[in-house]
Structure formats: C-alpha cells, structure tokens
Amino acid sequence: MHQRSAQRPSSPCTHKQSRKPSRPPPWNKTTPAWHDRYAFRCGIEATTYQAVTATGLRRTRYRGIKKVHLENIVSAIAVNLIRLDAW
DSSP: OOOOOSSSOTTTTSSSSOOOSOOSOOTTTTTTTHHHHHHEEEEEHHHHHHHHHHHOOOOSSSHHHHHHHHHHHHHHHHHHHHHHHHH
C-alpha cells in the first residue's frame, strides 16, 4: 500500500507576494474633483443602506414583477417619509 505524505502541495496563492504596483492608481484622492465624486457616491450609498435597513428591501416578499415593482415604490415612499420626518 502506498502511504500519502502529510504535506500539502504548495499553491502560488497561499503566500503573500511583496510586489510593487507597476503604475500608480488611476485616481488621486487629493483633488477636489475626487472629493466631489466621492461625496455624491456616499449619498447614494447612504440612501441604499437606509432603504435596506428600514424597509427590508434586500429581499422581496412577493412574486411577480408587478408586485415587486409596487413593493419597491412603497419602500421608496417610506424612505422619503422617514427623511421628511427627520428634516
């Protein structure tokens, strides 16, 4: 009978490679244009998070495109009412 070795074969993905990037990233976080774009995205992310947490928008309760569409509209109205109340 052949005995299996206790060692696993080494994979190239198991070890962290210390490579330097070949070029700098395409964004510069110090420019005002980047901050404006990021602020816009941050507002969208906050709205999405509020819709998911307040109305459970991540999973639908109904089947069928018309019912799901109606649920999304009601969820959007609920988020708008929540924001109006907080304003």
